[in-house]
Amino acid sequence: MNFSKTITDWYRTYKRDLPWRKTTDPYCIWLSEIMLQQTRVEQGLPYYLKFTAAYPTVFDLAAAPEDEVLKLWQGLGYYSRARNLHHTARYVAEELGGRFPSSYKELLKLKGIGDYTASAIASISFNEAAAVVDGNVYRVLSRYFGVAIPVNASEGVKYFKELAGELIDRQDPATFNQAIMEFGAIQCSPRAPKCHECPLNDGCVALRDDKVQQLPVKIRKNSIRHRYFHYLVIEHDEYTVLQQRKHKDIWQHLYEFPLIEADGPLDKSDIEHHKEFRKLVGDSPFRLEQYGETVIHKLSHQHIHASFWVVYPGDPVNGTVRKSEVGAYPVPVLIANFVREYEF
DNA sequence: AAAGCGGGGTT
DNA sequence: AACCCAGCTTT
Numbered sequence: 351m352n353f354s355k356t357i358t359d360w361y362r363t364y365k366r367d368l369p370w371r372k373t374t375d376p377y378c379i380w381l382s383e384i385m386l387q388q389t390r391v392e393q394g395l396p397y398y399l400k401f402t403a404a405y406p407t408v409f410d411l412a413a414a415p416e417d418e419v420l421k422l423w424q425g426l427g428y429y430s431r432a433r434n435l436h437h438t439a440r441y442v443a444e445e446l447g448g449r450f451p452s453s454y455k456e457l458l459k460l461k462g463i464g465d466y467t468a469s470a471i472a473s474i475s476f477n478e479a480a481a482v483v484d485g486n487v488y489r490v491l492s493r494y495f496g497v498a499i500p501v502n503a504s505e506g507v508k509y510f511k512e513l514a515g516e517l518i519d520r521q522d523p524a525t526f527n528q529a530i531m532e533f534g535a536i537q538c539s540p541r542a543p544k545c546h547e548c549p550l551n552d553g554c555v556a557l558r559d560d561k562v563q564q565l566p567v568k569i570r571k572n573s574i575r576h577r578y579f580h581y582l583v584i585e586h587d588e589y590t591v592l593q594q595r596k597h598k599d600i601w602q603h604l605y606e607f608p609l610i611e612a613d614g615p616l617d618k619s620d621i622e623h624h625k626e627f628r629k630l631v632g633d634s635p636f637r638l639e640q641y642g643e644t645v646i647h648k649l650s651h652q653h654i655h656a657s658f659w660v661v662y663p664g665d666p667v668n669g670t671v672r673k674s675e676v677g678a679y680p681v682p683v684l685i686a687n688f689v690r691e692y693e694f
Numbered sequence: 695a696a697a698g699c700g701g702g703g704t705t
Numbered sequence: 706a707a708c709c710c711a712g713c714t715t716t
Contacts, residue, residue, distance in 0.1 A: 387710090387711070388711090388713090389710060389712095390702075390703070390709090392703085393701080393703085394711085425701075426701075427702085428713085430713075431713080434714090464713045466713085467713085470711070482711075485709075487711090504695070540704090541704070541705060541708085542704095570708090571696080572698090599699095600699065601700085602699090648701085649701075650698095650699075650701080651697090652699095652700095682700085683700080
C-alpha cells in the first residue's frame with residue numbers, strides 16, 4: 351500500500367475530534383490556522399472557542415477594537431499574529447465584502463498568511479491541491495524517506511515542499527494534508543514515535559537504518575539574551591499607571607507598568623535616582639519599596655529578569671488608570687502573573 | 695540567509 | 706536545560 355493511502359486510512363481511524371474539523375468555512379479555518387502557528391492544539395483550542403464565540407463572522411472581528419482582540423489573545427504568545435489577524439479581518443470585511451480569496455496564490459498575499467497557512471486554507475476550504483509543510487510534515491517525510499537535508503534552511507524548505515506536492519492526494523487534498531500533520535503529531539512524534547505499531551514501519555528508511563532520533567535535521571541557533579526589567583507600580587489612591595509598548599520589540603501593543611530597562615540588577619537607590627523614575631514622580635515626596643523577589647520570565651529567545659517596585663507618590667502622576675480596570679487591558683503573562691498575586 | 699517574535703509542555 | 710509546537714515578517 352502506498353504512503354498517501356496508508357496515511358489517510360490511519361487518519362480516518364485515529365484523528366482527534368476537533369471543532370475546526372466540523373467546518374470548511376474559510377473564516378473558521380483561517381482563525382484556527384493562525385492560532386496553531388507554533389502552538390500546540392491543546393493550547394490553541396480554548397482560544398479558538400473564545401474567538402468563534404466572541405466573533406462568529408469576519409465582520410464581528412473586523413468591528414472589534416484592537417485592544418479587545420489582544421485581550422482575548424492574551425497568553426497565546428506571538429502577538430503579531432493577533433495584530434495581523436485583526437488587520438486582515440478588516441481588509442476582508444471592508445475590501446472583499448467578507449469573502450476570503452479562494453486560491454493559494456491570492457491567500458498568500460494577506461498579512462499573516464505565509465506558505466503553510468495559504469496551503470491549509472486553500473486545501474481545506476477550497477479543495478485546492480496545495481501541500482502543507484509544517485513541523486509535523488518535515489518530521490514524517492524526513493524519517494520515512496530518510497532525508498537528512500536541514501529542514502530550516504532554504505534547500506530543505508524547497509525540497510520538502512516539492513516532495514509533499516508529489517505525495518498529496520489530488521482527489522482529496524484536505525484530508526491528506528490534515529492526515530499527514532495528525533500522523534506527525536500523534537504517531538510519528540518528536541521524541542517517542544510509536545514505530546513498533548506504525549502502519550508505515552515496513553517502508554520507513556529512518557527506522558530501517560536506526561536514525562529515527564537523528565531526523566529531522568535542524569540547524570540550531572539562538573543564544574539566549576538576558577534582559578533586566580524594573581517595573582514601577584504606582585499606588586496613588588485608586589489609581590496606577592499603565593503604558594503601551596509601541597516600539598519594535600517583544601509584546602508590541604501590549605500594556606505594562608512604567609519600565610526601567612537596565613543592563614543588570616538595580617537597587618533601591620539606583621531606582622530613586624534614575625531619570626525615568628524622576629520623570630514619573632517629579633520632585634514630590636514618595637515612598638518606594640520592592641515587591642517580592644526578582645522573577646525570571648523565560649521566552650524562547652530571552653530571559654527577562656523582572657523586579658517590581660511599588661511607588662507611593664505624594665502628588666498625582668500622569669497616565670493613570672483605575673486599579674480596578676487593570677484587568678481589562680491586554681498584558682504579557684509576566685504582568686498578569688504579578689497582578690494576580692499582588693492584588694491592588 | 696538570518697534574526698526576532700511567547701508561552702507552555704516534554705524529556 | 707534543550708527541544709518542540711498546524712510559522713510569519715523583517716532585516
